[in-house]
Amino acid sequence: MGLLPHLVNGFALGLLFALIALxxxxxxxxxxxxxxxxxxxxxxxxxxxxxxxxxxxxxxPDMLQVWAAxxxxxxxxxxxxxxxxxxxxxxVVLERLMRRTYGxxxxxxxxxxxxxxMVIEELIRIVWGTRDYTLPVPRGISGGFMxxxxxxxxxxxxxxxxxxxxxxxxxxxxxxxxxxxxxxAGAHDSEIVQALGHDLxxxxxxxxxxxTMMAAVAGVILAPVWGIRPHMGVDAVIPAFVIxxxxxxxxxxxxxxxxxxxxxxxxxxxxxxxxxxxxxxxxLLILVVTFRSRGLFGKKSVLEx
Amino acid sequence: MQAGKPVPxxxxxxxxxxxxxxxxxxxxxxxxxxxxxxxxxxIFATYAMAYNLVLGHSGLPSFGHGAxxxxxxxxxxxxxxxxxxxxxxxxxxxxxxxSAGGAIVAAFISHRRxxxxxxxxxxxxxxxxxxxxxSHAITGGEDGLLKIARLPVRLGVATIDLTGNVSxxxxxxxxxxxxxxLLWRLVHSPFGRILKAIKQNETRARFVGYDVWRYKxxxxxxxxxLSGLAGGLFAMAQASAFPxxxxxxxxxxxxxxxxxxxxxxxxxxxxxxxxxxxxxxxxIGAFTTGWMLWFGLLFVALVMYKPEGLGGLFxxxxxxxxxxxxxxxxxAE
Numbered sequence: 001m002g003l004l005p006h007l008v009n010g011f012a013l014g015l016l017f018a019l020i021a022l023x024x025x026x027x028x029x030x031x032x033x034x035x036x037x038x039x040x041x042x043x044x045x046x047x048x049x050x051x052x053x054x055x056x057x058x059x060x061p062d063m064l065q066v067w068a069a070x071x072x073x074x075x076x077x078x079x080x081x082x083x084x085x086x087x088x089x090x091x092v093v094l095e096r097l098m099r100r101t102y103g104x105x106x107x108x109x110x111x112x113x114x115x116x117x118m119v120i121e122e123l124i125r126i127v128w129g130t131r132d133y134t135l136p137v138p139r140g141i142s143g144g145f146m147x148x149x150x151x152x153x154x155x156x157x158x159x160x161x162x163x164x165x166x167x168x169x170x171x172x173x174x175x176x177x178x179x180x181x182x183x184x185a186g187a188h189d190s191e192i193v194q195a196l197g198h199d200l201x202x203x204x205x206x207x208x209x210x211x212t213m214m215a216a217v218a219g220v221i222l223a224p225v226w227g228i229r230p231h232m233g234v235d236a237v238i239p240a241f242v243i244x245x246x247x248x249x250x251x252x253x254x255x256x257x258x259x260x261x262x263x264x265x266x267x268x269x270x271x272x273x274x275x276x277x278x279x280x281x282x283x284l285l286i287l288v289v290t291f292r293s294r295g296l297f298g299k300k301s302v303l304e305x
Numbered sequence: 306m307q308a309g310k311p312v313p314x315x316x317x318x319x320x321x322x323x324x325x326x327x328x329x330x331x332x333x334x335x336x337x338x339x340x341x342x343x344x345x346x347x348i349f350a351t352y353a354m355a356y357n358l359v360l361g362h363s364g365l366p367s368f369g370h371g372a373x374x375x376x377x378x379x380x381x382x383x384x385x386x387x388x389x390x391x392x393x394x395x396x397x398x399x400x401x402x403x404s405a406g407g408a409i410v411a412a413f414i415s416h417r418r419x420x421x422x423x424x425x426x427x428x429x430x431x432x433x434x435x436x437x438x439x440s441h442a443i444t445g446g447e448d449g450l451l452k453i454a455r456l457p458v459r460l461g462v463a464t465i466d467l468t469g470n471v472s473x474x475x476x477x478x479x480x481x482x483x484x485x486x487l488l489w490r491l492v493h494s495p496f497g498r499i500l501k502a503i504k505q506n507e508t509r510a511r512f513v514g515y516d517v518w519r520y521k522x523x524x525x526x527x528x529x530x531l532s533g534l535a536g537g538l539f540a541m542a543q544a545s546a547f548p549x550x551x552x553x554x555x556x557x558x559x560x561x562x563x564x565x566x567x568x569x570x571x572x573x574x575x576x577x578x579x580x581x582x583x584x585x586x587x588x589i590g591a592f593t594t595g596w597m598l599w600f601g602l603l604f605v606a607l608v609m610y611k612p613e614g615l616g617g618l619f620x621x622x623x624x625x626x627x628x629x630x631x632x633x634x635x636x637a638e
Contacts, residue, residue, distance in 0.1 A: 034420060097605060097609060100610070101608070101609070104612070105419075106419065107366045107419075107420070107423065108608055108612055110366075110368075110423065111560065111561070111604075111608050112605055112609065114557050114560075114561075115561075115601045115602075115604040115605040115608060116601070116605055117601075118597050118598075118601035118604070119597075119598055119601035119602055119605065121597070122598035125595065126594075126595050126598070238427070238431060238553065241424055241427065242428060245421070245428075275439055276435075276439060278435060279432065279435050279436070279439075282428045282429075282431055282432045282435070283432070285428050286413060286425070286428060286429070286432075289421075289425065293417065293421070
């Protein structure tokens with residue numbers, strides 16, 4: 001019973017981890033590119049949301065005043081919807097840069113995105129400085145509530161709910177639309193898809209845009225929980241790749257399950273040794289991958305070559 | 306490097322590079338730089354050479370090498386503070402601790418390839434980094450392990466003091482010479498040939514009858530040990546050891562240095578890379594605070610247009626436009 005709050009919080013955290021991991025997985029699974037800049041796009045989403053919600057926008061002062069008078073609930077909603085749209089162009093540029101690495105060893109894609117991650121992180125430092133920011137949460141979903149004689153953070157539950165909605169949308173796009181079918185087919189056999197007359201280049205751009213927007217959405221949702229700082233990108237991308245390897249490259253449900261597993265393990269180990277809780281996910285990863293080399297649901301992919 | 310042709314132990318290029326490096330303390334201050342930068346460049350050059358044994362010579366994309374460098378730094382510091390304050394003993398401790406770390410990692414990942422290898426090395430790198438940060442009692446946590454002395458070199462007949470940056474530079478240069486000589490011999494030995502075979506086609510190497518994972522494990526341990534040696538030198542140069550060098554960023558920087566210099570195609574590439582990286586840090590950093598922005602952009606451009614690195618510029622006939630790190634089976638566009 002004493003562990004229940006840790007389990008529940010771990011589960012909620014796991015859903016958020018899964019959300020971060022899904023955007024990463026989308027690009028990895030469908031395009032076989034490791035996007036180390038995923039974390040930086042995640043951070044950009046959080047910073048843009050901060051700029052929209054607080055509001056600190058480069059607008060004429062009177063317009064800004066009108067916007068600042070709008071209730072926080074609307075500004076928060078606008079941030080959650082607009083920030084990903086604003087981050088999306090970064091994904092388009094990134095895809096353009098990565099084109100030259102297609103067909104080469106995947107390591108080059110990884111290195112290129114490492115460079116891009118450095119650039120974005122430095123840009124964030126230049127624009128916003130190194131201080132921490134907090135994204136204000138509307139009154140209705142902030143604070144805490146009592147349940148079973150314990151205090152729970154309301155926003156964490158909302159965040160988990162947002163994460164479920166975002167993941168459901170991605171699942172629908174990948175599994176239930178023509179676009180998703182084409183992209184999956186393209187990952188499986190690009191030549192045939194092109195021979196059938198589909199523009200694979202355009203498809204790839206859209207995959208990147210989708211992955212980028214996922215990163216940004218995750219950044220907005222997590223900003224009130226983790227705070228906003230230049231380093232948040234790295235803090236996010238590492239659990240994401242742990243989850244992907246754990247769940248298996250290219251598997252949607254593997255990423256979700258991996259995320260929840262990591263969240264629960266971090267939550268549970270936090271109950272016993274809070275200082276060391278983040279270590280547990282690496283140990284979980286090493287344990288699982290030692291026995292199942294492709295993770296829980298992984299398929300054979302070009303990345304092993 | 307062609308088969309059948311014996312490779313001399315000493316080459317003119319090697320001696321020229323050593324001699325050129327030996328003159329650095331004479332002029333470095335006259336060009337507006339400082340003596341310590343030379344020490345730093347040599348340490349990172351040693352580290353990058355050790356790292357390239359894995360990346361360039363064996364095609365194993367380790368992304369967590371910072372852990373071994375850091376283990377060496379802590380090994381040096383802890384041996385000095387808790388055991389015996391003797392230079393040779395402490396450097397030995399640095400190598401042993403880092404090799405042990407390498408052996409643990411190697412035991413888990415030597416059956417993996419490609420990106421999975423990278424991802425697991427990242428995971429292990431993070432484990433070591435995390436432990437270093439959280440073990441306050443042993444490593445000092447984020448405050449670092451301080452008060453590491455620059456121990457004198459005891460040679461039996463004479464003792465050389467290393468507290469000055471110039472004398473430290475020459476000591477580090479001696480280590481660098483030894484390490485490069487060792488690596489040169491190793492890369493051109495039968496063992497090095499097998500590494501090359503594994504780099505070109507691991508499956509084929511296995512079918513020819515080599516126990517591939519033993520070689521992959523051995524080369525990682527060796528590279529970890531030498532990286533640890535560089536880490537030990539760094540702890541001495543900085544007079545302290547910090548967990549930063551074990552972070553993902555620093556592990557990424559060493560990959561960058563090696564790649565920028567052309568470690569994939571030339572033996573000396575990593576030295577050039579370390580030089581360019583640290584010079585860029587100081588020179589670009591002198592003009593702007595965001596030097597990482599500019600260096601990151603340069604790096605991105607390099608990966609896009611010149612993936613074999615700057616060292617590739619000096620090669621008259623590059624055999625292949627893009628050096629494959631493993632079996633290049635990725636589908637073409």
